[in-house]
Amino acid sequence: MKQRHSQPYASRYPLHSPIRYLSALACLSGSALAVSVGAAQADTITVATVNNNDMVIMQSLTEEFEKAHPDITLDWVVLEENVLRQRMTTDIATQGGQFDVMTIGSYEAPIWAERGWLEPLNDLPADYQVDDLLGPVRDGLSHDGTLYAVPFYAESSMLYFRKDLFAEAGIDMVEQPTWTQVRDWAEQLHDPDNDVAGICLRGKPGWGENMAFVSTMINTFGGRWFDMDWQAQIDSPAWQEAVSFYVDLLDNYGPAGASSNGFNENLALFSRGNCAMWVDATSAAGKLFNPEESEVAAELGFAPAPVAETPKGSHWLWSWALAIPTSSDAKEAARTFVTWATSQEYVALVGEREGWTSVPPGTRQSTYDHPSYVEAAPFASFVVDAIRNADPLDSSLEPNPYVGVQFVGIPEFQAIGTQVGQMVASALTGDTSVEQALAAAQRATERTMARAGYTD
The missing domain is CATH 3.40.190.10 (Periplasmic binding protein-like II)
Structure with missing residues (x-):
């Protein structure tokens, strides 16, 4: 069983081995953080995420998700960006299995996918509307035409x-x-x-x-x-x-x-x-x-x-996205969560609960077509144009x-x-x-x- 955490809200690549990958990471601070390895309960998923405002809102809606999915419990690890990246990279390169959902970006997604470290997300339900995702953002989270992470928010x-x-x-x-x-x-x-x-x-x-x-x-x-x-x-x-x-x-x-x-x-x-x-x-x-x-x-x-x-x-062009490591033993529950947290329905939920300027930006065309968002966010067209034009x-x-x-x-x-x-x-x-x-x-x-x- 995973230990539960109590943190507050707070391609043109050569293929390299995990050993070489980790040796490069040693330059970051001299030694990697140790992570525990354990087997997950089928109904508990551990979500690793960064302590940015949009992710804090996501964590605050835990009750909404668990109410709609009573067979799944969310366990959160919320960390400062540099610490999060080092901890997740160590875990996934060693196949530690500590996390069921990882918050990664446009940098990690294609590299980790090429190594077989991420679950492909090419069979999402029709009502998820993959085509609604903005093209540059979707492409940045794909490898060989397959999506390996779904965007929570994107930015220029x-x-x-x-x-x-x-x-x-x-x-x-x-x-x-x-x-x-x-x-x-x-x-x-x-x-x-x-x-x-x-x-x-x-x-x-x-x-x-x-x-x-x-x-x-x-x-x-x-x-x-x-x-x-x-x-x-x-x-x-x-x-x-x-x-x-x-x-x-x-x-x-x-x-x-x-x-x-x-x-x-x-x-x-x-x-x-x-x-x-x-x-x-x-x-x-x-x-x-x-x-x-x-x-x-x-x-x-x-x-x-x-x-x-x-x-x-x-x-720049960046997306914070949710991915499922192949080392997870709760993949179906993780898939249920990542599709919920990056869906049109989630955007609407945040808009209604937190106000439309607080919805995760930069991921879906439908967000920029929504009258409530357009009215509340004078920057909307500027942002989506910047994302589309970043090359x-x-x-x-x-x-x-x-x-x-x-x-x-x-x-x-x-x-x-x-x-x-x-x-x-x-x-x-x-x-x-x-x-x-x-x-x-x-x-x-x-x-x-x-x-x-x-x-x-």
């Missing part, structure tokens, strides 16, 4: 700004802002005496934290992670320019302690009015536009993610051999991205220079890619 990225502060400073937002303009606006709006930072950006290290954002900045400054021969490009002029810009921007106009701020921390700062601008996930829009959760809802503006040398790769096959100015906008779709990237993220964070805190950080990141990435067999 955008620029949020305080219309009241812009008006007071006499600044007019443009149709497509540039990073140079954003820096100039941040300088004008930075007001630490009144607890307002000119801009908030992710600084917490992690491939899905600071590097999710920094990668898009690298792209639009003309950089890439690897050339067509899989040679690392981290010490290139484009990386130097982009990361120097990022560090200077946050050092001069960011909030105190920016290196500790990820998505949730910046969301809290912006919603309290402590940021004049914030570039991050479109999935935050619903919470920020909700006056019950945001102090700046009435003054919230939005624009496309900023660009520099090129518009390519300036806004993970064409994310940088120079050609590259990988799939991904804010990540590189190879197994080694989870370790590489987090290690590079730690080095970028060290430059942000001033522990090293940008040049030193990127030189160290280049050397570490070269070693990883050589060990994995991509380069000599």
Whole structure:
């Protein structure tokens, strides 16, 4: 029997063995978290998820699911993003069987599916309406044309700004802002005496934290992670320019302690009015536009993610999705849950219970056709267009051999991205220079890619 948990709400890939996959992960923190192995009760499923707002709402609706499915009990493990990813990856690579449902993303789904670690979801009931799922999101969760995870919510990225502060400073937002303009606006709006930072950006290290954002900045400054021969490009002029810009921007106009701020921390700062601008996930829009959760809802503006040398790769494409590991011994119950939690009916339930700005965004066309959502969410058409226009096959100015906008779709990237993220964070805190950080990141990435067999 699994131990019950009591956490609060809170392809173009080479095939690699689980042993090599885990050896790459060792770079994350030196040792993997231990997980217990046990047999699940047939009527209990353990759901591993991230402590983001949409997932907290999902957990809060446990009673609704269990009332409709009295033969299934939900057991939740809710973790901070970096910890969740490491724990799930360790479990699935070792076939530990601790989780029946995993919250994974567009990065993991095709890689794990190729290894046979995920249950295919190609026989979902007709009333689930798979064709209603937005094409780019569905494709990102598929391998060889088969769906292996169903999207809970999906997102691109955008620029949020305080219309009241812009008006007071006499600044007019443009149709497509540039990073140079954003820096100039941040300088004008930075007001630490009144607890307002000119801009908030992710600084917490992690491939899905600071590097999710920094990668898009690298792209639009003309950089890439690897050339067509899989040679690392981290010490290139484009990386130097982009990361120097990022560090200077946050050092001069960011909030105190920016290196500790990820998505949730910046969301809290912006919603309290402590940021004049914030570039991050479109999935935050619903919470920020909700006056019950945001102090700046009435003054919230939005624009496309900023660009520099090129518009390519300036806004990302991501989905948090629910998948069933092959190691689960409660697959049918898990399937019942994942289809419920990603269905049109679930969207309607959240809309009725929590308000329509709180429904999981970015997954279904029917959400964007629903009159209640369109009326409540002025950002709706903007977000769906950003998702449809993000191109993970064409994310940088120079050609590259990988799939991904804010990540590189190879197994080694989870370790590489987090290690590079730690080095970028060290430059942000001033522990090293940008040049030193990127030189160290280049050397570490070269070693990883050589060990994995991509380069000599």
